Amino acid sequence: MAPRKVKAADQKRSDGLPGGRMPRSRPQTRIQREKQDIILEAALEVFSVHGFRGATIDQIAEVAGMSKPNLLYYFPKKEEIHRRLISTLLDTWLAPLREMDEDGDPFAEIRSYIRRKLEMARDFPRESRLFANEMLRGAEHVIDMIEIDLKNLVDEKARVMQVWMDQGKLARTDPYHLIFSIWATTQHYADFDVQVRAVLGKDRNGEGRFDDAARYLEQLFMHGLTPRQRQGTKTA
Amino acid sequence: MAPRKVKAADQKRSDGLPGGRMPRSRPQTRIQREKQDIILEAALEVFSVHGFRGATIDQIAEVAGMSKPNLLYYFPKKEEIHRRLISTLLDTWLAPLREMDEDGDPFAEIRSYIRRKLEMARDFPRESRLFANEMLRGAEHVIDMIEIDLKNLVDEKARVMQVWMDQGKLARTDPYHLIFSIWATTQHYADFDVQVRAVLGKDRNGEGRFDDAARYLEQLFMHGLTPRQRQGTKTA
DNA sequence: AGAAATTTTGACCAGTTGGAAAAATGTTAG
DNA sequence: CTAACATTTTTCCAACTGGTCAAAATTTCT
Numbered sequence: 001m002a003p004r005k006v007k008a009a010d011q012k013r014s015d016g017l018p019g020g021r022m023p024r025s026r027p028q029t030r031i032q033r034e035k036q037d038i039i040l041e042a043a044l045e046v047f048s049v050h051g052f053r054g055a056t057i058d059q060i061a062e063v064a065g066m067s068k069p070n071l072l073y074y075f076p077k078k079e080e081i082h083r084r085l086i087s088t089l090l091d092t093w094l095a096p097l098r099e100m101d102e103d104g105d106p107f108a109e110i111r112s113y114i115r116r117k118l119e120m121a122r123d124f125p126r127e128s129r130l131f132a133n134e135m136l137r138g139a140e141h142v143i144d145m146i147e148i149d150l151k152n153l154v155d156e157k158a159r160v161m162q163v164w165m166d167q168g169k170l171a172r173t174d175p176y177h178l179i180f181s182i183w184a185t186t187q188h189y190a191d192f193d194v195q196v197r198a199v200l201g202k203d204r205n206g207e208g209r210f211d212d213a214a215r216y217l218e219q220l221f222m223h224g225l226t227p228r229q230r231q232g233t234k235t236a
Numbered sequence: 237m238a239p240r241k242v243k244a245a246d247q248k249r250s251d252g253l254p255g256g257r258m259p260r261s262r263p264q265t266r267i268q269r270e271k272q273d274i275i276l277e278a279a280l281e282v283f284s285v286h287g288f289r290g291a292t293i294d295q296i297a298e299v300a301g302m303s304k305p306n307l308l309y310y311f312p313k314k315e316e317i318h319r320r321l322i323s324t325l326l327d328t329w330l331a332p333l334r335e336m337d338e339d340g341d342p343f344a345e346i347r348s349y350i351r352r353k354l355e356m357a358r359d360f361p362r363e364s365r366l367f368a369n370e371m372l373r374g375a376e377h378v379i380d381m382i383e384i385d386l387k388n389l390v391d392e393k394a395r396v397m398q399v400w401m402d403q404g405k406l407a408r409t410d411p412y413h414l415i416f417s418i419w420a421t422t423q424h425y426a427d428f429d430v431q432v433r434a435v436l437g438k439d440r441n442g443e444g445r446f447d448d449a450a451r452y453l454e455q456l457f458m459h460g461l462t463p464r465q466r467q468g469t470k471t472a
Numbered sequence: 473a474g475a476a477a478t479t480t481t482g483a484c485c486a487g488t489t490g491g492a493a494a495a496a497t498g499t500t501a502g
Numbered sequence: 503c504t505a506a507c508a509t510t511t512t513t514c515c516a517a518c519t520g521g522t523c524a525a526a527a528t529t530t531c532t
Contacts, residue, residue: 031499031509049373053290057490070510072491129372132427136365136372137285139430146434154435171459176436177452181421184428188420191368194375198382199390200412216413223407224460265478267529293520306480308521 036074039064040088043081048126051133052082052141079141086134086142089127094150096120097179100157106164107222110182114217117186122210128190154179171227178225185217272310275300276324279317284362287369288318288377315377322370322378325363330386332356333415336393342400343458346418350453353422358446364426390415407463414461421453 042064046055057078061071075081096116100109121128139146154176161175189196189210197205204212278300282291293314297307311317332352336345357364375382390412397411425432425446433441440448 035509051287051290051369051373054287054373056488058488067511069491069512073509076491078490132368132372133287135428135431136287136368137290139434143430143434146431150431151435151437171455173455174448174452176440177449178456180424180428180432180435180449181453181456184420184424185417188416192371192416192420194379195371195382195386196416198375198379199387199416201387204412212410213413213416216410217417219407219409220414220417220456220460223462223464224456226459228459265530267479271479292518294518303481304520305482305522309479312521314520 032074035066038066039071039074039081040085043085044126044130047082047085048129048133051137052078083141085130087145089131090142090145090149092124092127093120093131094153097153097157100160102160102163106161106169107225110221110225111218114182114186114221115214117182118189118210118214118217121186121188121190122207125190125193128187132187132191168227171225173225182221185220189213268310271302274302275307275310275317276321280321280362280366283318283321284365284369287373288314319377321366323381325367326378326381326385328360329356329363329367330389333389333393336396338396338399342397342405343461346457346461347454350418350422350457351450353418354425354446354450354453357422357424357426358443361426361429364423368423368427404463407461409461418457421456425449 039060043055043060045063046060049055050059057071058068060081061068064071075084096113099116100113134140134142157179158175161170161178164170165172165175196209200209275296279291279296281299282296285291286295293307294304296317297304300307311320332349335352336349370376370378393415394411397406397414400406401408401411432445436445
């Protein structure tokens with residue numbers, strides 16, 4: 001192997017901020033915000049389909065309608081785009097769960113949580129897929145957020161549900177797995193969209209499938225979570 | 237731009253079989269089968285995490301413990317490895333649904349279907365992720381199989397469930413979405429494993445989480461699908 | 473053993489990728 | 503207008519990518 005020459009004076013800034021020759025004086029130009037938004041939008045499009053490694057800067061630049069170096073002027077690192085996307089996403093993503101209100105009616109709360117999640121799957125499928133992609137490859141870039149913010153939020157809501165169960169308003173189950181199942185069933189319609197469409201066939205393929213899903217899930221969870229007096233779980 | 241010279245006599249075979257200098261006389265050598273298995277195993281490892289575009293041949297070769305040219309001797313195209321993996325997978329993946337028996341007890345059938353799917357998520361998480369990856373990016377490589385084999389199978393089982401519902405043995409719902417929800421909730425434990433672990437925390441992280449999941453899902457679906465006389469869905 | 477076939481390796485290639493440098497072109501405040 | 507700054511384009515590069523090829527090493531068959 002031939003030895004490689006490395007310029008010793010080759011130093012770069014690696015702070016999170018737009019590096020290179022980007023200005024730091026004034027906080028943000030109008031044009032900066034605009035272009036960054038365009039880039040993030042394009043990146044979402046590409047990352048959500050190909051994942052981080054599969055996506056290329058050229059591709060994103062093309063979708064964003066600008067040259068690669070121009071794009072790199074705003075986000076000097078590919079990773080930076082991805083990180084921005086993800087951290088913005090996580091907030092939006094958890095909003096519905098945050099809104100679940102301890103003082104509300106358990107069934108109404110859960111039902112509207114399911115609805116909202118399903119609406120998100122319908123209206124922001126790219127975000128859902130970006131998230132799924134990230135999870136699939138081990139969540140390298142968000143593991144901290146998941147382990148802290150997400151966990152705390154779920155812990156909190158699990159406690160709320162526990163209270164509901166103790167009050168006999170909700171069937172006794174594992175609140176964590178209950179939350180998982182809501183995530184899974186709703187996000188499925190975004191992440192596995194192709195499969196859902198293929199299986200439903202051309203005729204049932206309009207946006208109506210989300211209404212059907214909403215009806216079905218509502219029934220499943222409402223019935224599934226109704227408290228019962230006797231749970232004769234004698235199997236076989 | 238400099239003109240590129242192209243050798244006109246540069247012909248390659250592009251049939252599905254191992255190309256290059258591979259023999260065609262005898263069907264398969266022992267060593268061929270062995271190495272191909274090793275490669276497929278390594279490829280599963282890599283593809284399931286990074287997706288098709290994100291995975292590199294070098295990476296797969298390294299995991300497989302052989303040189304890249306050596307690997308390419310067995311699978312002359314990257315795509316070929318992927319295809320083999322996927323088509324093998326789909327069969328295994330659908331097996332549990334195929335076993336759902338019209339003449340069995342509806343609840344027993346559905347329960348054991350859920351169990352089996354959950355076991356697969358536990359025992360073959362890489363396969364599940366490979367599949368999820370494929371779906372996320374639009375199922376390019378399997379769209380036909382999905383649209384035909386998978387759809388047919390689901391159509392058939394949906395009819396079975398419809399019969400059960402007509403007989404009053406199962407609550408009336410959309411059988412398609414019922415199947416979707418089983419897929420979603422079970423595969424979630426493979427595809428979103430990181431998230432599940434993170435949320436459950438270190439203490440609940442053993443394999444026990446699958447038992448908890450099984451219990452929870454059983455309750456959810458069994459209760460959720462029990463037929464009811466009156467469905468007085470008057471809320472608020 | 474020895475020929476033939478199979479398997480493995482090392483050197484190599486053209487195209488792509490993330491990114492750097494710098495020059496060229498706006499834009500704006502004084 | 504012009505200096506100072508912001509934005510964009512052009513050119514370029516080293517590392518990596520999927521893949522080739524001929525030669526060498528090994529296995530298999532007679």
